Amino acid sequence: MTDKTDKTGTLNDAEITRYARQLILPEISDEGQDALKATRLAIIGAGGLGNPALMAATNAGFGHITLIDDDVIEGTNLNRQFLFTPDDIAQPKAEIAARHAAAQNPLISVKARTSYFDETIADEVMAGHDIIIDASDNAPTRYLANRTALAHDKPLIFVSAIRFEGQLAVFSAPLDGDERAGCYECLFPQTSSIAPVANCATVGIAGPVTMVMGSLAVLEAIKLVTKAGSIGTSLAGRLMLFDGLGAHSDIIKTKRDKNCPACADL
Numbered sequence: 001m002t003d004k005t006d007k008t009g010t011l012n013d014a015e016i017t018r019y020a021r022q023l024i025l026p027e028i029s030d031e032g033q034d035a036l037k038a039t040r041l042a043i044i045g046a047g048g049l050g051n052p053a054l055m056a057a058t059n060a061g062f063g064h065i066t067l068i069d070d071d072v073i074e075g076t077n078l079n080r081q082f083l084f085t086p087d088d089i090a091q092p093k094a095e096i097a098a099r100h101a102a103a104q105n106p107l108i109s110v111k112a113r114t115s116y117f118d119e120t121i122a123d124e125v126m127a128g129h130d131i132i133i134d135a136s137d138n139a140p141t142r143y144l145a146n147r148t149a150l151a152h153d154k155p156l157i158f159v160s161a162i163r164f165e166g167q168l169a170v171f172s173a174p175l176d177g178d179e180r181a182g183c184y185e186c187l188f189p190q191t192s193s194i195a196p197v198a199n200c201a202t203v204g205i206a207g208p209v210t211m212v213m214g215s216l217a218v219l220e221a222i223k224l225v226t227k228a229g230s231i232g233t234s235l236a237g238r239l240m241l242f243d244g245l246g247a248h249s250d251i252i253k254t255k256r257d258k259n260c261p262a263c264a265d266l
């Protein structure tokens with residue numbers, strides 16, 4: 001589609017072909033694709049959100065992706081975790097998903113980590129990656145990812161889905177060093193009286209909602225890395241509330257809490 005003989009970046013011929021339809025986007029271009037290639041992305045969770053996030057990031061050309069999940073595939077996952085088949089049941093989610101991704105795009109590096117994201121690996125994950133997508137499904141992981149991302153000054157993209165609804169936000173400092181947005185804990189304070197968080201096992205989840213939200217999380221990651229973030233508008237400091245049943249979404253501003261125990265001293 002394009003003559004890139006005057007390119008000065010790092011892309012080889014195979015990459016120029018594969019990413020041709022992104023390269024002609026002025027918001028991405030060679031420069032942005034080079035930056036994507038150099039980016040180390042960690043995705044926490046290989047479930048309903050992690051599946052589409054992994055595939056979107058894989059095909060966008062993030063050069064180094066790590067998928068973290070200690071869970072195994074169950075039959076009840078198959079309405080939304082579309083990288084998995086009935087033959088994969090009882091196999092590790094991270095390994096099966098990463099295998100698909102590696103086959104989908106041999107030009108990048110995809111690693112599976114079959115560990116639970118806890119204190120034993122959190123610092124290492126944050127230190128070794130440039131952007132983190134939290135596609136997990138439980139509060140302890142959310143808070144730990146938030147605090148360690150803050151400690152390492154790494155952008156954290158939060159994404160969730162339940163029933164027909166999704167949430168998406170960018171926490172922590174964007175890569176260009178703009179003023180820090182509020183953190184996950186500013187928005188969702190930890191309190192001992194907080195009600196148990198509903199999960200998809202008890203209230204259900206519509207598969208297409210996870211696909212939408214997982215893909216949008218990667219779109220935010222692309223915007224953080226490329227010029228699209230400065231030309232467009234990041235979700236840093238803002239929360240998207242997607243209502244699939246009502247076919248609309250709202251964006252609300254999120255404020256930094258000066259008393260937030262996670263980020264007030266930063």
Ligand SMILES: [Zn+2]
Pocket residue numbers: 182183184185186187257260261262263264
């Ligand atoms: Zn905070």
